[in-house]
Amino acid sequence: MITPKSFVNGVNLTDAAATYYTAPTGTRAIIKKATFCNDDVGVVTVAINLVPSGEAAGYANQIVKAKSLAAGETWSCPNIENHILEAGGFISMLASVTAKIGCRISGYESI
Numbered sequence: 001m002i003t004p005k006s007f008v009n010g011v012n013l014t015d016a017a018a019t020y021y022t023a024p025t026g027t028r029a030i031i032k033k034a035t036f037c038n039d040d041v042g043v044v045t046v047a048i049n050l051v052p053s054g055e056a057a058g059y060a061n062q063i064v065k066a067k068s069l070a071a072g073e074t075w076s077c078p079n080i081e082n083h084i085l086e087a088g089g090f091i092s093m094l095a096s097v098t099a100k101i102g103c104r105i106s107g108y109e110s111i
Contacts, residue, residue, distance in 0.1 A: 001110070001111050002108050002109070002110045003108060003109050003110075003111075004106070004107075004108055005029070005106065005107060005108060005109045006104070006105075006106045007020075007021040007029065007031070007091065007105045007106060007107060008020045008021055008034075008091065008103050008104060008105040009104060010102060010103070010104050011102070011103055012098070012099040012100070012101065012102055012103075013036075013046065013093050013094060013095035013098075013099075013100075013101040013102075013103055014094060014095065014098045014099070015094060015095060015096060015097060015098045016094060017047075017049075017057050017092050017093070017094045018092065018093065018094065019090045019091070019092050020090075020091050020092070020093055020103070020105070021085075021090060021091045021105065022088065022089070022090040022091075023053075023085040023086060023087050023088060023089050023090070023109070024087065024109070025087050025088070026087055026111060027087055027109045027110065027111055028084055028085070028086055028087065028109070028110045029084065029085040029089070029107060029108070029109050029110075030082065030083075030084050030107045030108045030109075030110065031050075031080050031081060031082065031083050031084075031085070031091075031105060031106075031107040032081060032082070032106060032107040032108065033076065033081065033104075033105070033106050033107070034048075034076065034077040034080050034081070034103070034104070034105040035074065035075070035076050035077070035103070035104050035105075036067075036069060036074070036075050036076075036077065036101055036102065036103050037069075037073070037074045037075075037101065037102040037103075038069035038070065038071060038072060038073050038074075038100060038101055039072075039100050039101070039102060040071055040097055040100035040101075041071050042071055043068050043069065043070055043071065044068075044069055044095055044096050044097045044100050044101055045066040045067060045068050045069070045095065045096040046064060046066075046067045046069060046075075046093065046094075046095050046096075046101055047062065047064055047065055047066055047067075047093065047094050047095075048062070048063045048064040048077065048079070048080060048091070048092070048093050049061045049062050049063060049091070049092040049093070050063050050080060050083050050085060050089065050090075050091060051089060051090050051091075051092055052085075052086065052088075052089050053086060053087060053088025053089050053090075054088065057092040063079045063080050063083070064077060064079050064080070066096075069101065080105075091105065
């Protein structure tokens, strides 16, 4: 069964790496869209990792290292579209400034 799902629903990223979504047990997650919006008055960078179950966020699973978003810019990230997270895999993200990058990621969960 395939179910549409909001993986990350309008959260503000922090300046420390954090897990924002984990694929549930027995489920495969397919990322379809990721949108980020900079609400700061200056440039803020975003980093994104798609981490397999049992691993930690690091260079091997980094999808976006440091995407710079200008003040007020909205960006749809093509880098993570159509990637799959197996059960226990997770999305880890951080921004260079806390609470200035809004994020929404959606896709499908398949059982």
